[in-house]
Amino acid sequence: MAAQVKYSEVEVGTELPAQTFTVTRDVLVRYAGASGDFNPIHWNEKFAREVGLPDVIAHGMFTMAEAIRVVTDWLGDPGAVVEYGVRFTKPVVVPNDDKGATIEVGAKVAALLDDNRVRVDLTATSDGKKVLGMARAVVQLA
Amino acid sequence: MALDQSFVGRSYPPTDPYEVGREKIREFAEAVGDFHPAYTDPEAARALGHPDVIAPPTFVFSIAFKAAGQVTGDPQLGLDYNQVVHGDQKFAYTRPVRAGDRLSVTTTIEAIKTMAGNDILDVRAEVHDEADGHVVTALIKLVARGPEED
Numbered sequence: 461m462a463a464q465v466k467y468s469e470v471e472v473g474t475e476l477p478a479q480t481f482t483v484t485r486d487v488l489v490r491y492a493g494a495s496g497d498f499n500p501i502h503w504n505e506k507f508a509r510e511v512g513l514p515d516v517i518a519h520g521m522f523t524m525a526e527a528i529r530v531v532t533d534w535l536g537d538p539g540a541v542v543e544y545g546v547r548f549t550k551p552v553v554v555p556n557d558d559k560g561a562t563i564e565v566g567a568k569v570a571a572l573l574d575d576n577r578v579r580v581d582l583t584a585t586s587d588g589k590k591v592l593g594m595a596r597a598v599v600q601l602a
Numbered sequence: 603m604a605l606d607q608s609f610v611g612r613s614y615p616p617t618d619p620y621e622v623g624r625e626k627i628r629e630f631a632e633a634v635g636d637f638h639p640a641y642t643d644p645e646a647a648r649a650l651g652h653p654d655v656i657a658p659p660t661f662v663f664s665i666a667f668k669a670a671g672q673v674t675g676d677p678q679l680g681l682d683y684n685q686v687v688h689g690d691q692k693f694a695y696t697r698p699v700r701a702g703d704r705l706s707v708t709t710t711i712e713a714i715k716t717m718a719g720n721d722i723l724d725v726r727a728e729v730h731d732e733a734d735g736h737v738v739t740a741l742i743k744l745v746a747r748g749p750e751e752d
Contacts, residue, residue: 462650494633495664520688525634525660537650538640541659545692
């Protein structure tokens with residue numbers, strides 16, 4: 461593993477470059493195919509409304525996959541992620557238009573650990589709501 | 603409906619190996635819009651010290667979750683799958699998943715709790731390679747919403 465970020469160059473509070481991800485319906489269909497998760501709440505709004513959702517929602521695992529990109533893009537080597545965990549707090553609601561939804565992800569170094577590892581805490585919001593809770597990654601730095 | 607507590611601690615036999623293909627990794631990376639070269643270009647992956655292209659961190663979820671279907675689909679457990687939502691997800695990696703891996707998953711029911719009328723199921727999925735080396739552990743928390751109060 462070869463992260464491009466040096467342990468000696470970060471401190472608690474170091475911010476990673478934030479990113480915004482756009483999610484449209486076609487993105488969800490593509491993710492359904494790639495992941496094998498064909499639950500109709502992610503592509504059929506009639507079904508989603510019948511089970512009490514406001515509209516089609518993104519796969520939680522899709523949101524989790526997007527959020528960690530802030531960390532892997534920073535690291536340079538995605539293989540340097542040692543731990544990654546999230547809680548799915550609110551759904552990302554995806555309207556049937558060309559704008560879709562956006563997920564805003566920020567992250568900062570929250571703790572310096574042994575063996576050149578650090579803990580990174582992430583935030584992810586969509587439409588002003590926190591969509592991931594307790595989102596944390598432990599990464600191996602150089 | 604309360605879940606059968608006697609399932610806590612139960613393990614299921616390892617799954618048949620899932621062979622990780624380069625093109626499946628590429629498909630997944632493109633689906634999440636992530637064009638990091640380590641996912642598609644073997645040379646770029648090798649430059650980072652990996653023997654072949656690696657998979658994005660959450661790629662392994664679908665393999666682990668399919669294996670967890672042994673647990674969640676066990677009729678004796680009594681889980682109403684129509685009411686299930688994904689509560690938490692954690693991964694602990696020994697190394698990244700990479701092309702050519704033949705991955706086998708062993709699932710264990712870690713805990714069953716009832717909170718505010720919801721059934722909460724913690725499933726641990728241990729993913730090993732063909733040499734029985736640990737690759738990643740996935741901790742999957744599923745929440746089965748109880749009946750509405752009204």
